[in-house]
Amino acid sequence: MFANFLIGLREGLEASLVVGILVAYLARTHRRDLLPKVWLGVGSAVAVSLAAGAALTFGPRGLSFKAQEMIGGTLSIVAVGFVTWMIFWMARTSRALRSELEGRMAVAVAAGGTSLVLLSALAVGREGLETALFVWAAAQATGSSTSPIVGAILGLALAVVLGVGVYKGALRLNLATFFRWTGAALVIVAGGVLAYGIHDLQEASILPGLNTIAFDVSDTIRPSSWYGTLLKGTVNFSPRTTVLEAIAWTCYVVPVLFLFWRAVRTPAPRPTSNPTHPTPDAVSV
Amino acid sequence: MTIARFRAGALAASVLVFPVMAACSSDSASSDNATAVAVTSTADACELSVTAAPAGPVRFTVKNDGEEVTEFYVYEEDGTTIVSEVENIGPGTSRELSVDLEAGAYETACKPGQAGDGIRGDFTVS
Numbered sequence: 561m562f563a564n565f566l567i568g569l570r571e572g573l574e575a576s577l578v579v580g581i582l583v584a585y586l587a588r589t590h591r592r593d594l595l596p597k598v599w600l601g602v603g604s605a606v607a608v609s610l611a612a613g614a615a616l617t618f619g620p621r622g623l624s625f626k627a628q629e630m631i632g633g634t635l636s637i638v639a640v641g642f643v644t645w646m647i648f649w650m651a652r653t654s655r656a657l658r659s660e661l662e663g664r665m666a667v668a669v670a671a672g673g674t675s676l677v678l679l680s681a682l683a684v685g686r687e688g689l690e691t692a693l694f695v696w697a698a699a700q701a702t703g704s705s706t707s708p709i710v711g712a713i714l715g716l717a718l719a720v721v722l723g724v725g726v727y728k729g730a731l732r733l734n735l736a737t738f739f740r741w742t743g744a745a746l747v748i749v750a751g752g753v754l755a756y757g758i759h760d761l762q763e764a765s766i767l768p769g770l771n772t773i774a775f776d777v778s779d780t781i782r783p784s785s786w787y788g789t790l791l792k793g794t795v796n797f798s799p800r801t802t803v804l805e806a807i808a809w810t811c812y813v814v815p816v817l818f819l820f821w822r823a824v825r826t827p828a829p830r831p832t833s834n835p836t837h838p839t840p841d842a843v844s845v
Numbered sequence: 846m847t848i849a850r851f852r853a854g855a856l857a858a859s860v861l862v863f864p865v866m867a868a869c870s871s872d873s874a875s876s877d878n879a880t881a882v883a884v885t886s887t888a889d890a891c892e893l894s895v896t897a898a899p900a901g902p903v904r905f906t907v908k909n910d911g912e913e914v915t916e917f918y919v920y921e922e923d924g925t926t927i928v929s930e931v932e933n934i935g936p937g938t939s940r941e942l943s944v945d946l947e948a949g950a951y952e953t954a955c956k957p958g959q960a961g962d963g964i965r966g967d968f969t970v971s
């Protein structure tokens with residue numbers, strides 16, 4: 561049961577971290593009215609993944625491994641785009657909030673928050689199919705043993721609990737610290753997702769270099785250990801990382817982190833007294 | 846690229862997933878002429894019910910009888926190029942892997958613990 565529990569935990573963490581930070585962010589910027597969009601994204605991704613997984617598990621047709629890797633890889637890279645947008649959205653609004661509008665102002669998010677729905681859906685759905693296949697296989701095994709499905713559900717439940725914990729913990733940080741560190745955490749998470757997406761495309765032979773390895777510590781950090789699971793579920797650390805993954809991760813994390821921290825530290829522009837620098841109180845999406 | 850266009854692109858990508866899935870799916874369980882191979886994966890063994898098959902669709906049913914999460918791979922003769930794989934097979938569960946194999950020599954591998962080279966075997970398709 562423990563092994564199935566760890567998989568459930570790992571798959572769940574990858575989504576609950578991003579959603580937890582997103583919900584905390586909406587709370588801190590007084591935009592709780594946008595929460596239904598987040599739940600819509602999460603709910604649709606869960607429903608679609610479970611439905612597709614069930615169709616593939618119990619239906620007559622299977623999915624070629626290449627197609628699966630292509631889907632997972634593409635969705636992961638699209639997800640990185642969205643999370644990156646979210647990171648700089650946070651940086652911009654952190655500046656706006658500090659420019660004398662702190663505490664009261666609700667940050668305007670234009671365009672109806674469709675991007676929020678997509679962001680939440682991608683955070684959950686990019687690996688949703690793979691998770692759904694694993695869950696349905698565990699459900700199928702209930703004929704012989706309920707331990708796989710119980711383990712899987714407990715793992716997913718703990719991931720949700722940890723996501724709630726991230727949300728509550730993030731709420732207690734002071735505003736500047738909140739923006740700086742949740743943004744940095746997202747950059748690291750997004751870097752991991754990018755590396756993971758690249759690995760999927762390497763497995764599908766769309767990108768080369770599947771066996772050109774940068775480092776392999778899978779003897780020390782076994783993927784099926786609890787610490788290996790936590791590292792994979794949070795920052796997508798692969799004990800066996802290819803050179804292309806390592807390059808992509810570095811080329812993403814280093815510049816984005818630098819740009820993000822610079823964006824968060826830039827002093828906010830002065831309001832209205834200078835007509836050439838309007839107050840940035842709206843963030844277009 | 847404006848955010849609106851990026852968003853449209855992302856929506857398109859996410860929706861296109863479904864026709865791609867349909868196009869790249871293959872008949873698995875209902876193929877009458879698919880060679881069925883039962884694979885049992887444990888901590889130190891990877892047993893296949895048959896290690897040879899005629900060219901065409903082959904359906905591997907991988908049962909994890911071990912304690913660790915396992916994976917099952919079908920490699921080409923060189924042992925490194927992946928023909929097909931199934932990952933995340935939890936202990937006590939079974940997963941199916943359907944693949945069209947042309948004539949040739951292949952290598953199968955079970956990887957309990959999801960690391961290392963795994964337990965290898967030969968598979969011949971005539």
